[in-house]
Amino acid sequence: MEEFCDVVVIGAGPSGSVAACKLLDAGFKVIILEKLEFPRFVIGESLLPKCNAILEDIGILDLIEKQNYMLKPGAIFIDENKNEELIDFRNNLGEEHNTSFQVKREEFDNTLLNAAKSKGADIRHKFEVVDYDNSTNTIFAIDENDKRYSFKARFVLDSSGYGRVLPKLMDLDIPSDLKLRNAILMRVTGEKRREEEKEGFIDIVIHDDNKAWLWGIPFSDGITSMGLVCEESYFTDTKLSKEDFLKKVISEHKYLKEKYKDAKQVAPVRIINGYSAAIKRMYGKGFALSGNATEFLDPVFSSGVTLALESSSKVASLIIKELNGETVDWQKDYEDYMMIGVNVFREFVYAWYSGKLRKIFYAKNKSKQIEKSIASILSGYVWDESNYFVKDTKRKIDALVSLIEE
Ligand code: FAD
Structure with missing residues (x-):
């Protein structure tokens, strides 16, 4: 039997749930297909303040605040020589949300999914997406008894995280430039x-x-x-x-x-x-990818859920526009936008493994402005072009290291 809806979302992680919340608020019929029963374990437990800003924007921050999660005010980086750098998110460039949470994802993801459910999401657990016909925008899934179902949608959003459903089915995967x-x-x-x-x-x-x-x-x-x-x-x-x-x-x-x-x-x-992954493109006719189904860099700065939430919030706004008959420039408004933030984190990850970032962290003579700029980047505010590190990130890191070494 074939079912119809406006948007099929593959995966009920933070990316899928947050996109669903936005789409449901806009009045669309959403079916979420999730391979597993919830609650389920997934890694990615330390959030960044930017997540709070996105959750507030979607109207579900208060729900998260009620869950008694550990508040996360920042991070401490410790080396073998007892050098310590404490990054306090509250010492940022003035962004309103300056703390976040440490969460068991089995609980956090369940809370987000329940938010989508309360807005009317049709959630099918133990439905594993196995195929996609792009010409008719039909998703095929099997249940635990291998029974096959088809879902025809006006739009398909792949938020399958490490499952990477559409990247695999549509040959969109490319190797990450980060080491295994x-x-x-x-x-x-x-x-x-x-x-x-x-x-x-x-x-x-x-x-x-x-x-x-x-x-x-x-x-x-x-x-x-x-x-x-x-x-x-x-x-x-x-x-x-x-x-x-x-x-x-x-x-x-x-x-x-x-x-x-x-x-x-x-x-x-x-x-x-080998969790790092990259993608040829984040969208195509009638479909898009969000969260870890796109690019995943590295866990060191806890950026995964932040990028997942930002991409799904952004992608949902664009799907709404498209379904309402407006023209969407997916390259400019989605992929190019997302890559601004991804590339800032990418350069920080490179600088972490090359040792450059440690030189900056442990330098005693950093200016207050640089300290605040780093706190804002590590809080997830990687799209704010007034932050020193957001444009020409590599060159700025290199310049700072040269200054420190003088
Ligand atoms: P997911 O959370 O992976 O959700 C995807 C969902 O899709 C899953 O529920 C899955 O069951 C479902 N699915 C998969 N395949 C199918 C299918 N075929 N059909 C139907 N459903 C399917 N991020 C942070 O922000 N903070 C951290 O501290 C952090 N630590 C990390 C540590 C490590 C070691 C690693 C590897 C990653 C870490 N991350 C961290 C990254 C984080 O795990 C991801 O960025 C985040 O889970 C992405 O969310 P998502 O919604 O895109 O995908």
């Missing part, structure tokens, strides 16, 4: 939280001259998400299991050894391989 990295992660309780972590700061700890870095994300219920990121070979060359590798790195690092000495593991150790 692994993330090995788990949840613990009972670790030693420093004062800043009790306030909600995420800690990013550098190991072995940044051959690996580890995050610690404190949740409000006393549980902490921790994990490490390294190049694939740094892990595989040890021939250790993921569990033993994580233990080894912690035991070799003075700060981490002390921090986790009384910690108890409360969730299985997981590994995520």
Whole structure:
């Protein structure tokens, strides 16, 4: 049987739910097809203040604020020589939203999806999208018994995250220009939280001259998400299991050894391989992609959900225009716009792995304006052209490093 609607959204992550909320507010009939039952685990637990601004714009920030999540005022970057850089989002260029939240995504994503549901979204769990006919804009999905369904839509939005449904089906995938990295992660309780972590700061700890870095994300219920990121070979060359590798790195690092000495593991150790991804284009006739189904860079600055929310909010506005009969310049108003922010984060990610950013972080003589500009970038305000780093990001980072080294 074929069903009809205005927009089929593939995936019920933050990207899919936020786009659905906007489309439903505009009066469109939306079907969300989600492969899994919720709540489900997904990584990406540390949000940026820009997320709050987007959630407020969509009218669901108050719902999130009621959830008792740990407030996130910023991040601390710690190296082996005990250099520490605390980025306090409240020390920004004046943006109104200057804190965010540390969230278990199984809870956060459920809350967003319920918001879409309360606005009238038709949500089908355990519906896996397996095919797409672009000529008729029909999506094909199977349920858990392999029964096949078809959904014909005026517009299809792929928000399938790591599933990358349309990139795979339409040959839109291209390799990321970032190296293949692994993330090995788990949840613990009972670790030693420093004062800043009790306030909600995420800690990013550098190991072995940044051959690996580890995050610690404190949740409000006393549980902490921790994990490490390294190049694939740094892990595989040890021939250790993921569990033993994580233990080894912690035991070799003075700060981490002390921090986790009384910690108890409360969730299985997981590994995520080669997660960076890129895309030939973000849209086509009758369809678009948002969130991680487009480009995913790297977790170090917790930018994933921010980019997911911004892209889905933007894409929803453009779908509304198109369905209302207006002409949309998808290249200029969607892809070019999104790439401004993505490219700022990309240069920060490169500068993180090349060591340049650490030089800036740990420089003692930074101006107050540079400190604020960095706080705003790491808060997710990567489209604000009045920020020093938003245009010519690479050149500006290089210029600053040269000044520091003089
Ligand atoms: P998702 O959250 O992945 O949601 C996509 C949904 O689509 C899923 O529910 C999935 O089940 C569904 N789906 C997939 N395939 C199909 C299909 N065929 N049919 C139907 N449904 C389907 N981001 C941050 O902001 N902060 C962080 O601290 C952070 N840490 C990270 C750490 C690591 C190690 C990694 C790898 C990433 C991290 N991220 C972080 C990024 C974050 O995980 C993503 O950016 C974010 O989840 C993207 O949201 P989304 O809605 O696009 O996709």
